[in-house]
Amino acid sequence: MQNERFAGKTALITGGTSGMGLATARRLLDEGARVVVTGRDQGRLDAAVKDLDGGDRVLAVRADAASLADLDALMAEIRTRFGRLDVVFANAGVGAFASAADVTEDDFDRITGVNFKGVFFTVQKALPLLDDGAAIVINASWTLHRGLPVAAVYSATKAAVHNLARTLAAELGPRGIRVNSVSPGFIDTPMFRGAAPTDEEAAAYGAQVVSGRLGTAEDVAAAVAFLASPDAGYVNGQDLLVDGGLVTAIPA
Numbered sequence: 001m002q003n004e005r006f007a008g009k010t011a012l013i014t015g016g017t018s019g020m021g022l023a024t025a026r027r028l029l030d031e032g033a034r035v036v037v038t039g040r041d042q043g044r045l046d047a048a049v050k051d052l053d054g055g056d057r058v059l060a061v062r063a064d065a066a067s068l069a070d071l072d073a074l075m076a077e078i079r080t081r082f083g084r085l086d087v088v089f090a091n092a093g094v095g096a097f098a099s100a101a102d103v104t105e106d107d108f109d110r111i112t113g114v115n116f117k118g119v120f121f122t123v124q125k126a127l128p129l130l131d132d133g134a135a136i137v138i139n140a141s142w143t144l145h146r147g148l149p150v151a152a153v154y155s156a157t158k159a160a161v162h163n164l165a166r167t168l169a170a171e172l173g174p175r176g177i178r179v180n181s182v183s184p185g186f187i188d189t190p191m192f193r194g195a196a197p198t199d200e201e202a203a204a205y206g207a208q209v210v211s212g213r214l215g216t217a218e219d220v221a222a223a224v225a226f227l228a229s230p231d232a233g234y235v236n237g238q239d240l241l242v243d244g245g246l247v248t249a250i251p252a
């Protein structure tokens with residue numbers, strides 16, 4: 001057991017069955033939290049519950065972040081089971097990459113539906129459950145800081161949600177609720193492996209990073225836990241890059 005910054009707290013992690021969401025659920029659970037994880041696939045939810053092995057401190061709910069009806073049902077289930085929320089990690093996101101010339105209306109709607117609309121309504125629907133002093137962290141991306149070919153729509157959704165963090169920090173400040181975003185770099189998750197399936201391709205991405213390696217889901221989980229904890233009590237409206245220096249420096 002690590003130190004118990006989240007003892008007695010309840011955290012919602014959307015997209016908590018894989019990658020950074022699952023690693024964050026594990027980290028917060030290890031630090032004493034009750035965790036609610038969501039995803040669209042029941043098999044992956046069942047596997048996450050088994051993997052987390054947190055007994056009655058883990059609740060898994062099938063909910064599509066792009067569906068307002070699912071979000072309403074999710075919040076109702078959290079209210080019944082835990083009564084309130086102290087942490088929201090709006091993490092669920094999809095990566096779909098095509099040059100701007102080739103993006104279809106369906107692509108546009110699907111990506112914005114999860115990454116922007118889904119994040120906005122996850123936070124909106126969670127508001128009545130949030131205690132004063134709660135923390136919201138939104139998963140953005142390094143691509144909001146630096147142009148990536150084939151990522152026009154994806155990157156714009158990430159810029160949108162960081163902007164959302166700033167506005168929500170202002171709106172929710174009077175309730176003592178802090179809102180920040182985290183911007184991962186190249187993180188070795190199933191989503192990343194979709195873009196870099198072979199170890200050679202993955203290593204080539206790692207070589208572009210000043211720290212000389214890909215990030216891990218646990219690297220990001222540690223940063224999310226910091227932003228969600230009292231250790232970040234005076235950090236508000238920020239975007240925290242967790243990218244090994246990808247955006248700010250060129251490898252020697």
Ligand SMILES: NC(=O)c1ccc[n+]([C@@H]2O[C@H](COP(=O)([O-])OP(=O)(O)OC[C@H]3O[C@@H](n4cnc5c(N)ncnc54)[C@H](OP(=O)(O)O)[C@@H]3O)[C@@H](O)[C@H]2O)c1
Binds near residue numbers: 020187
């Ligand atoms: N990996 C990277 O290099 C990287 C870099 C920067 C930012 N990010 C961002 O980090 C976040 C997490 O990515 P990851 O790499 O950890 O991805 P991942 O391993 O593919 O996990 C994505 C998670 O989100 C869930 N999910 C997807 N669509 C959903 C929806 N509509 N509603 C609810 N859950 C949904 C997935 O479960 P189901 O499919 O079963 O629903 C899964 O649990 C995303 O927002 C991504 O944009 C990733």
